Amino acid sequence: MNTDGLDKIRATTVLAVRKNGRCVMGGDGQVTLGDTIMKHKATKVRRMYQDTVLTGFAGAAADAFNLFERLEGKLESYGGNLVKAAVELAKDWRTDKILRRLEALLLAADEQHMLIISGTGDVIEPDMSVAAIGSGGPYAQAAAQALTLHSDLEAKAVVEESLKIAASICLYTNEHITVLELDDDGN
Numbered sequence: 001m002n003t004d005g006l007d008k009i010r011a012t013t014v015l016a017v018r019k020n021g022r023c024v025m026g027g028d029g030q031v032t033l034g035d036t037i038m039k040h041k042a043t044k045v046r047r048m049y050q051d052t053v054l055t056g057f058a059g060a061a062a063d064a065f066n067l068f069e070r071l072e073g074k075l076e077s078y079g080g081n082l083v084k085a086a087v088e089l090a091k092d093w094r095t096d097k098i099l100r101r102l103e104a105l106l107l108a109a110d111e112q113h114m115l116i117i118s119g120t121g122d123v124i125e126p127d128m129s130v131a132a133i134g135s136g137g138p139y140a141q142a143a144a145q146a147l148t149l150h151s152d153l154e155a156k157a158v159v160e161e162s163l164k165i166a167a168s169i170c171l172y173t174n175e176h177i178t179v180l181e182l183d184d185d186g187n
Contacts (some may be wrong), residue, residue: 013136013166013173014044014056016109017029017144018129018186019155022183023109025054026135028167029176039174049075053082058134059077059104067093067106082110085141086123092118094121105133111182136163136170156181 014027030037030067043058046068053075057064070092074085086108114131116124130148132141133138144163147153153161159179167173 001026009018012028012044012058013132013154013163013170014058014107014134014161015132015137015140015159015166016054016056016107016114016130016143017148017155017158017162018109018114019148019158022155022181023054023111023114023158024155024181025107025109026163026179027056028163028173029178030031030172030174032136037174038186040174043178044179046182047180048072048108049080050064052080052182054109054182056107057072057104058107058137064068064104064106067104067117071106072106086115086117088117090117090121090123091120094107095115103175107131107133109182113157124130136166136173139169140166143187 007047011023015097016025025045030040031039045054049053049072055068055071071085071089078084108115108117113125116131116133128145130141130144140162143165144158147158148160156179158178163177164175169177
């Protein structure tokens, strides 16, 4: 294995879809180091803040877990207000000397908001009810946008089918999918 920094850990396609009062997030399970698949069944999505927020990550796993913990703390501090928690996390992430070295992206969604959070201070709420991150994110997002607009599939099926499409295109995405769902009550 190359040790000169050219080998990158590539891990992920995470997709969130909101449709018909449902918010669903899913992620594939593949972790790749350089040209080697290191893991097939990683879990890249989880629930937070009393099961009312769905989160997923792309990037270095250790960095992402650190950010998950920090986001969960911000959610606790701000009474589950996802937007406020995300903005505060992004501010810390960008200005803290140690945090700004973390290499990951977060996707977070609750019953009202869907946000992409980055270490450059970005907190982006997409115009559409679809968002994706990771190597296969553009493929999954394109598929989900088409399926959301032009099919009768429910949000969960849109996520599952879109992640399968991404897996058929992206080398860094597989079909071992974890899917989490919030209903219109936020649970």
